[in-house]
Amino acid sequence: MIGADHPVVxxxxxxxxxxxxxxxxxxxxxxxxxxxxxxxRSLVDxxxxxxxxxxxxxIGDGLMIWIGSAVGALSIATCLxxxxxxxxxxxxxxxxxxxxxxxxxxxxxxxxLVGQTVNVAARISALAGPGExxxxxxxxxxxxxxxxxxxxxxxxxxxxxxxxxxWLHRFATS
Amino acid sequence: xxxxPDKATQxxxxxxxTSDRLRVVAEAREDVLVxxxxxxxxxxxxxxxxxxxxAIVVRVPVGADLVIGTTSARVEVEGPVGQxxxxxxxxxxxxxxxxxxxIRTSTARVDVGRTSDECCVRTSSGRVEIGACxxxxxxxxxxxxxxxxxxGPVRAHCVSGRVEVGLMAPENVAAETVSGxxxxxxxxxxxxxxxxxxxxxxxxxxxxxxxxxxxxxxGRVDVSSK
Numbered sequence: 001m002i003g004a005d006h007p008v009v010x011x012x013x014x015x016x017x018x019x020x021x022x023x024x025x026x027x028x029x030x031x032x033x034x035x036x037x038x039x040x041r042s043l044v045d046x047x048x049x050x051x052x053x054x055x056x057x058x059i060g061d062g063l064m065i066w067i068g069s070a071v072g073a074l075s076i077a078t079c080l081x082x083x084x085x086x087x088x089x090x091x092x093x094x095x096x097x098x099x100x101x102x103x104x105x106x107x108x109x110x111x112x113l114v115g116q117t118v119n120v121a122a123r124i125s126a127l128a129g130p131g132e133x134x135x136x137x138x139x140x141x142x143x144x145x146x147x148x149x150x151x152x153x154x155x156x157x158x159x160x161x162x163x164x165x166x167w168l169h170r171f172a173t174s
Numbered sequence: 175x176x177x178x179p180d181k182a183t184q185x186x187x188x189x190x191x192t193s194d195r196l197r198v199v200a201e202a203r204e205d206v207l208v209x210x211x212x213x214x215x216x217x218x219x220x221x222x223x224x225x226x227x228x229a230i231v232v233r234v235p236v237g238a239d240l241v242i243g244t245t246s247a248r249v250e251v252e253g254p255v256g257q258x259x260x261x262x263x264x265x266x267x268x269x270x271x272x273x274x275x276x277i278r279t280s281t282a283r284v285d286v287g288r289t290s291d292e293c294c295v296r297t298s299s300g301r302v303e304i305g306a307c308x309x310x311x312x313x314x315x316x317x318x319x320x321x322x323x324x325x326g327p328v329r330a331h332c333v334s335g336r337v338e339v340g341l342m343a344p345e346n347v348a349a350e351t352v353s354g355x356x357x358x359x360x361x362x363x364x365x366x367x368x369x370x371x372x373x374x375x376x377x378x379x380x381x382x383x384x385x386x387x388x389x390x391x392x393g394r395v396d397v398s399s400k
Contacts, residue, residue: 020333020352027353027392096331127261127278129296129313130331154276155259156190156243165190165243
């Protein structure tokens, strides 16, 4: 506990990003871009509903989500990715999504969360390709034997301020 | 100089390095040899190397799997290796010959000679050149990716950059760009027809067929024969 106003919370932080949203917005205009964001939000809300999870904030076309357990985070993220890939492949959603996730302590600042867990999750997200979810070794370790998803090792990412590299694993839909 | 004897069937070498230069040489040997300042830890057939010196050379057995993470180093991998994964922000990465590669970078220049299986590359704005590969899964935001000869299924995605793929076998291609350009080249003699839904069909000498699905908002996906 940092203080009553800034409690430490343990959980998983998931970042999502719509690949090429800025260029898409430029090509189709604001109204259509807004529709895409609304559709994304609706899909995500549906997956978080009733779970120990919440949307922390929207960052442009990206979302930052906090999930209370690593096992729950892996389950929600993989389901969400499959849902996004499904609607994108069928042609009803124009952009691919990419995701990155890390697990650890964050500090609450009002409704927001800050700290290295958040920074690392954002960095991981930036390394994912369209239709991919990258997760850290820390998240898998927190899952223990409950990690059910089919994951493949990707490599270590060096993050400013961290002494040791963060090892990544890739989940991609078939 | 640290020598780590290895006798296991499949050797994995995990390297994280803040060095300026990392050189990995796959050669006829059974151990993993590290030249330069590094902390080396061995766990069964897996060797983990943490390097902080200016330059490091790692000598590995032919066919070893590599997992490499750097910030902005020059990474050179010489000789035939197994699966290789590289994560780096910038710098330059060159891989001569691997079973498969998975390279993720923001701005690094990437050169891959050949892979027999999958070649997976993610870059924001770097320039990537791949000689020959099995399947290809390549993504760029605004950079340029050239796959000279793909012999397996291809998945190419770019936002505003450019992807060029030379398709050498009757395999499916899924190409997607927002405002960039994806160009697929097929060998002379392969017939290309476009369907109503903008997907394309390639008919290869011998009767094999494959599909090319193209998706774009304001960019361009085209196919030509050489």
